[in-house]
Amino acid sequence: MEVKDIKIKSMKTEDFRDNESLQKYIDELEKGGFGIKVAPLDKVINWGRSYSVWPLTFATSCCGIEFMCVAAARHDFARFGFEVTRNSPRQADVIFVSGTITKKMAPVLRRLYDEMSEPKYVIAVGGCAVSGGPFKSSYHVVDGVDKIIPVDVYVPGCPPRPEAMLYAMMQLQRKIRVESIFKMPKNPENGSVILSKYNSDGTLVTPASETKQIEEGGAE
């Protein structure tokens, strides 16, 4: 199907068609002599990781229904190897924050994120998760999950179409493929690998010091 021109103020149509910029960016940096070489072993590992991203079953509201549609027969994210939805955060790789996050839910989400094992990713699905969406002016809604946890891919929409979510998954795969697992910073406390992630204000996110307290609690 031919994609028509998309008219959105903040984004040009070409940007929607651009899928390779991440890879290009890495290539460019490599040529410029920066040592972010993705080693052959990394390539194999990243290939494996990118095809086996297991989502946590997590949905708070409307967008969750579209997430279920992605899992179902027509859109079927199993094609990318995403279908093993785990209910335990310990075993999940990605959390699809689909739905509004309220102030009561925010600490729970943070705790879930902390319970997940590294390497972990976050996809913010829908206007609510991206920025508060239609509820931005509410007294009880967190305007954007990036205030609580670092987000890897944003999917706008209210709710986003399942195709948009599939696109987000593919973007995440691309992102995974240019990571280097052996050059990751290590967590000083337990020596586990941390993927460098940045908060919206540019500071490096370290697994919160709350982790300790959280692990005491066990899973939800």
Added chain:
Amino acid sequence: MEKTLKMIQSVSSSCTKIDAADVMVSVDKKDLHKVCEALYKDGWDYLINLTAVDNVENIEIVYHISKSSDMEKFMVLKTNTTDVENPIIETVSDIWKSANLYEREAYDFFGVRFLNHPDMRRLFLRPDWVGYPLRKNYDNTPNEGIPSKVHDMDACEDVPSITLDRHGEIVENHTKLFGRNEYVVNFGPQHPSTHGVLHLRVSLEGETIKKIDPNFGYIHRGIEKMMESMTYPQMLFLTERLDYLCGSMNRHALCMCVEKAMGLEIPKRAEYIRTIFDELNRIASHLIGWACMCNDMGSITAFIYGMRDREKIMDIFQETAGGRLMTNYYVIGGVAQDIHPNFVNRVKEFIPYLRKMIKEYHTLFTGNPIARGRMINCGLLKKEDAIALGMSGPNGRASGWHCDVRKIAPYAAYSEVDFKEILHDGGDTIDRYMIRLEEIEESLKIIEQLIDKIPEGDFRAKVPAIVKVPAGEYYQRVENARGDFGVYLKSTGDKSPYRIKFRSPSMVAVSGLDPICRDTKIADLIMIGGSLDYVIPCIDR
């Protein structure tokens, strides 16, 4: 109606009739309990809704009541307290069980405390939240602070309540929710089968459930407060986000409420289209309900089948309205655009397709001995309990309660079609399960009757550029896929409402979990939850 009025007046001298058309009665708060008791004895056993309104100089509580034996009867009872600082009103939760949660909600939003109510905890907001958000003097600018600690999920939560002592003084009592030695498990807020972010604290004895305490508010988005500063067309947008599975129907309720208040005449074409859309939406919702229930019972294939067939409806929606889950299609005065030329054909193709598929569902799941063994005689809800809890909709009808708003107070094109209100009388899980599949077939019948008869003409009435609702109070009910959905609207003649409240059929469904699930097993809790088919954002609003 006159009789009822006389009866009330004989109980309480303070009672005054406010409105001539609807029966709207105001009583003094001293006499409230007496009047309610008398009403209950008179057969007014169904409390539809309880709303608190902050009128700045006083706080008003509005009760919408009806009779289960004669559902067309409908009355509004009001009481108020002028003590705005420390409002206290007597509880009616001992008369109508459904008032329990409504009163807790009123406490949470308005700070009204109910005398003799057993459980005056906050319902939605965190226990440490400051202020009562729906008060007019509450500063609702989104504040920055995001709490970082998970609030106390401790099992022995403190339950405050207020009673009068011997001398007529108000005393505060504190009890504990669970005993120290109980084995309490948290189900949720993140749990695959709570259908959203419901938090259930379940006290267990082995696998047997002893007590359930639902904890709401994880998806409380403050919709009602936001709407107070929105124009009516803007508000429509949020109604669909309440109960996203029957978005169109909720939107229909608000549209009708505003249209009636404004005295707008809706073109026939729009009414027909709306009815068809409503029914398609109901089918989609029931399909998800069915699918999720099967999933909860461990049959993932059935889940995928339900979702697969739902996609067909999404296609139809998408072609005409542009949206899939949120159609954003109804507007005040009609619908947003005319139907797509393919619409009629698509719907006609869909009807036989789904009929065939429903047969398949029955072979796949209904006939399965394991499924039957689990559902039959499990999770019994008696008719009286359903009424007392206000559990209308498919859940109530499964217990034999005639409560279909489409029959009681027909709206849109429902008076012109011939359909059956499905009633079962067992009230167990399989009844609730079957009723959904049967209602899908009824809905197909309705659509079949209407699809060829969509009249020509306008699809939208002429509406003034700025929608203003004349001052007054309005209540509009529709039957959405979960039951009796209502909109209470109080307007001062402005372009945004003074107070708006939605009656959520899901809330009553969750309040039924505890009585239904006692002494069943964990697996049953999950299954019964699936069969009640609640949607959490509709509860939390």
Added chain:
Amino acid sequence: MLEVGGILSWIHEALSSSCPEWLTLLIEYVLIGVGFLALYALIALILILLERKVCAYYQCRLGPMRAGFWGLLQPFADMIKILMKEIIPLLKNDKFLFFTALFLVIIGSLCTFGALQFSKDLVGIDFNVGVFYVLAISSLGVLGILLAGWSSNNKYTMIGAMRAGAQLVSYELSSGLSLLTIVILGGTMQLSGLIEAQSETWFLFQTPFTWIAMVIYLIAGHAETNRGPFDLPEAESELTAGYHIEYSGITFGLFYVGEYVNMFTIAGIGTMVFLGGWQPFHINAEWAAGFNGVMDMIPTWLWFFAKAFGLVMLSLWVRWSFPRLRIDQLLHLEWKILMPISLLNMLLMALWVTVLVPLFA
């Protein structure tokens, strides 16, 4: 020609001609160990792919498509991913038991796997009490699961573990009894002896009671592998992930793999005991000699794997179309239905063997 036995004896001769005996044995043992582990992993990978593809087709989906051609490399991707995941150390749990549990599960599953006889001459362990060994060693897994749930210090895992304990212990009775029924028929406990006894006709076609035993065995075996409709210990929609909630990374991966291989092991034992193991299908009649000859052409390991995977498919079919049982129904099914039937069945089989067969013979 297609049999592996030739290769094995060639290796043995090559080794013993160049090394002293003890070294030959040592090298052989190591080789066998490595070979078994490789086979174990390979079967797990195949099963993971099979399950995901098959379940996708039951559900009108496509299943994995992108990792390799037609998604064939999907399990490898999963394996790489799981190996790279962090293993989360918990603070307040019994670390020793937490990891011991894992090894118990894996050892139990591996040892049972070792008892399978993949072809005429590809046999790992062949005790004279083979059936007894299988029954004994496979219950090691229960212990592991119980410990896993208990040591995680989490309420969900605890409930999962308790369910697992109740379920596995009770279903082991039925599966054990139905295996014993066959032992009565075959007159030996040695697995190779049982297979030998089926060279003419498979046990399945020898008596009607074998059918009953087989159905019971399959049900009980299915329950022992914790798969739907008996997946109560990990009931996804009830207990989120059951007894292994707290395990992450490869520790979870081992549970995951163990579960799949157990499924194969159960199917394999079923194959050996009821369907003749690696024995080709023979029709016991004069006219069918040609047919039997053709059947003999097919290598024996292919027979074994074909039958075992057939049973696995059956199990997948059940898994993906049935809803889950409730714990009391589950126990009811075992103690009030399957157990009495299998006891009776055993009695009848004993009568058949001791009274009826001599009578007609």
